[in-house]
Amino acid sequence: MVKKRPNWSSGRVVTLEHTSEILKENPLRDPYVRSLDVWLPPQYDQGVGQGRGKRFPVLFDLVGYTGSGKSHTNWRNFDENLPERAARLVHEKQMGPCVLVFPDCFTALGGNQYINSSALGRYADYLTKELVPFVDREFRTLASRDHRGCFGKSSGGYGAILHGMKYPRCWGAIANHSGDAYFDFLYRCDWPNTLNVLATHRRRERKSGLISVAREEEGCGEGFDDGRIRRFLKNIWEKEKLTSAEVHALMMVAMAASYDPDPNAPNGFRIPFNLETGEIIHTRWREWLKHDPINLVARHSKNLNTLHGIFIDCGWMDQYQIHYGARILSKRLIQSGIEHRYEEFADTHSGIDYRMDKSLPFLYRALKP
Numbered sequence: 001m002v003k004k005r006p007n008w009s010s011g012r013v014v015t016l017e018h019t020s021e022i023l024k025e026n027p028l029r030d031p032y033v034r035s036l037d038v039w040l041p042p043q044y045d046q047g048v049g050q051g052r053g054k055r056f057p058v059l060f061d062l063v064g065y066t067g068s069g070k071s072h073t074n075w076r077n078f079d080e081n082l083p084e085r086a087a088r089l090v091h092e093k094q095m096g097p098c099v100l101v102f103p104d105c106f107t108a109l110g111g112n113q114y115i116n117s118s119a120l121g122r123y124a125d126y127l128t129k130e131l132v133p134f135v136d137r138e139f140r141t142l143a144s145r146d147h148r149g150c151f152g153k154s155s156g157g158y159g160a161i162l163h164g165m166k167y168p169r170c171w172g173a174i175a176n177h178s179g180d181a182y183f184d185f186l187y188r189c190d191w192p193n194t195l196n197v198l199a200t201h202r203r204r205e206r207k208s209g210l211i212s213v214a215r216e217e218e219g220c221g222e223g224f225d226d227g228r229i230r231r232f233l234k235n236i237w238e239k240e241k242l243t244s245a246e247v248h249a250l251m252m253v254a255m256a257a258s259y260d261p262d263p264n265a266p267n268g269f270r271i272p273f274n275l276e277t278g279e280i281i282h283t284r285w286r287e288w289l290k291h292d293p294i295n296l297v298a299r300h301s302k303n304l305n306t307l308h309g310i311f312i313d314c315g316w317m318d319q320y321q322i323h324y325g326a327r328i329l330s331k332r333l334i335q336s337g338i339e340h341r342y343e344e345f346a347d348t349h350s351g352i353d354y355r356m357d358k359s360l361p362f363l364y365r366a367l368k369p
Helices: 082-091 123-138 155-166 188-199 228-238 244-259 282-289 322-335 353-367
Strands: 012-019 033-040 058-062 099-102 148-153 173-177 309-315 341-345
Touching: 012 123, 033 082, 033 123, 058 123, 058 155, 058 353, 082 099, 082 353, 099 123, 123 155, 148 155, 148 353, 155 173, 155 309, 173 353, 188 228, 188 244, 228 244, 244 282, 309 322, 309 353, 322 341, 341 353
Parallel strands: 058 099, 058 148, 148 173, 173 309, 309 341
Antiparallel strands: 012 033, 033 099
């Protein structure tokens, strides 16, 4: 869309600083004092006085991998940022006023999956045990799960559906845009690239001629790092610019830290492939599959049925093949008798924030007073 100059009130973004006790001990030594952007609708400041004022539903925005809350509140050329989008939707009466919260959950591995991990940090607890009560204290929210929801795209969509499954006392509705699912399709095809990138950080330079595979794969058994992941991370943390292949490799490393943490392993996690031969390590891959949403629906069906709304969508041209996982997820929800709205659209994984024109009104209707 062409950038519009709206003639309606856009509300305001407030930036707070939050000190997290939960993140103080995170193993990557990421900051535990973080900025928190909060959008207040124009109606927030109406009728305020003598300690009175209307209270509002609240929505938490879980951004995708490599993102942070501020990536959705910053100015955008030829497009709306999320506060501008919400203000327009309220002005057009597609939804009512609500508070939007933009957490910063970025890590040195490029992000996380909004779950607890001994290798990354307790980001599920950070959201549900610290940020939710902090926002309820600082702002006039309707401080109840019946009026609180979360939404996100990609890793954020994954986080939203996982939180709906595991933390229904915190969230009353969720929206999942192109969220990670069906790991066998989504992740396994990225590992050859990852192994090739990591191979440039082997202990010994590769040479033509006779080699001993047994010697070369020493230290790679059972999903352990032989040192190349450690050297890879050191290298990218010192680089000024990463290649696309390096970003994708880092993403797979972040997923390993999310899905298969092990405090006793090098770097604090294991990986599901032999670094040298590329053989899948089935015991490790099973740890990943325990976190796949399509495998969790039946176990958490009771929690999902307590939600007031579940919105899922995905583009059928998604370059990461997530539309297959989204379809399976919807199918599993139907099989478990869980009401939800599932939509598809003609687009890829990228540049689909316009789909929030669908999800935000849906969430507001599910959570409105």
